[in-house]
Amino acid sequence: DTGVSQDPRHKITKRGQNVTFRCDPISEHNRLYWYRQTLGQGPEFLTYFQNEAQLEKSRLLSDRFSAERPKGSFSTLEIQRTEQGDSAMYLCASSELQGSRPGNTIYFGEGSWLTVV
Amino acid sequence: AQKITQTQPGMFVQEKEAVTLDCTYDTSDPSYGLFWYKQPSSGEMIFLIYQGSYDQQNATEGRYSLNFQKARKSANLVISASQLGDSAMYFCAMREGGYSTLTFGKGTMLLVSP
Numbered sequence: 756d757t758g759v760s761q762d763p764r765h766k767i768t769k770r771g772q773n774v775t776f777r778c779d780p781i782s783e784h785n786r787l788y789w790y791r792q793t794l795g796q797g798p799e800f801l802t803y804f805q806n807e808a809q810l811e812k813s814r815l816l817s818d819r820f821s822a823e824r825p826k827g828s829f830s831t832l833e834i835q836r837t838e839q840g841d842s843a844m845y846l847c848a849s850s851e852l853q854g855s856r857p858g859n860t861i862y863f864g865e866g867s868w869l870t871v872v
Numbered sequence: 873a874q875k876i877t878q879t880q881p882g883m884f885v886q887e888k889e890a891v892t893l894d895c896t897y898d899t900s901d902p903s904y905g906l907f908w909y910k911q912p913s914s915g916e917m918i919f920l921i922y923q924g925s926y927d928q929q930n931a932t933e934g935r936y937s938l939n940f941q942k943a944r945k946s947a948n949l950v951i952s953a954s955q956l957g958d959s960a961m962y963f964c965a966m967r968e969g970g971y972s973t974l975t976f977g978k979g980t981m982l983l984v985s986p
Contacts, residue, residue, distance in 0.1 A: 786972065788973065795978070796978055796979075797876075797963050797965070797976030797977050797978050797979050798917070798963075798974075798976050799976070800973040800974070800975070803972060803973060805972075810972070811972070811973070844915055846915075846917065848917070860907070860919050860922060861907075861919075861967075861974055862919060863909070863916060863917035863918075863919075864916065865914060865915050865916040866915040866916065866917075868915070
């Protein structure tokens with residue numbers, strides 16, 4: 756399978772604990788994205804990387820959230836001191852480097868479900 | 873203002889019939905792309921079809937076609953000959969020319985019955 760892979764697929768944690776999600780993008784994709792999706796909503800952008808550089812962060816990404824992409828390969832998304840409002844699916848996606856047209860397709864993984872109890 | 877609007881929370885269709893899922897968008901950027909994704913219960917977002925703002929013809933991919941009406945700012949997805957496996961959430965999304973990210977609508981749940 757050469758698609759975007761995410762781990763773990765499901766995580767249940769107690770409020771206040773830290774959690775980390777990992778994403779492995781499609782090989783040779785320069786761009787990697789993190790989105791969050793809550794029930795009944797479409798995915799909302801959190802942040803994206805071009806190679807190892809984090810180029811954009813959404814206002815949704817509070818100080819408790821941090822994302823890294825060392826060496827421009829896999830990425831991790833860490834949530835510190837989790838709150839019940841963090842319960843959501845966290846989707847990772849990747850794409851080739853965007854050219855002058857906006858048509859480079861973004862491919863998504865299966866998501867990591869987080870439940871904070 | 874919502875950039876992507878999907879007004880149909882749910883749609884029902886019988887197997888082998890065609891169905892149209894509505895999507896309207898709002899942008900002032902002349903260069904943009906419109907995408908449709910399918911999300912089954914497993915959670916993965918599956919890319920279906922893409923339409924660029926400068927494309928002269930409506931996009932088609934197998935049973936999927938995009939009815940692109942630029943003046944009306946609509947990009948409706950047409951699924952021909954529905955199959956049971958088409959039951960899923962469908963999301964319309966837009967990428968504006970100056971940005972790298974996608975903005976999604978709230979989605980439409982499609983249920984295909986035998």
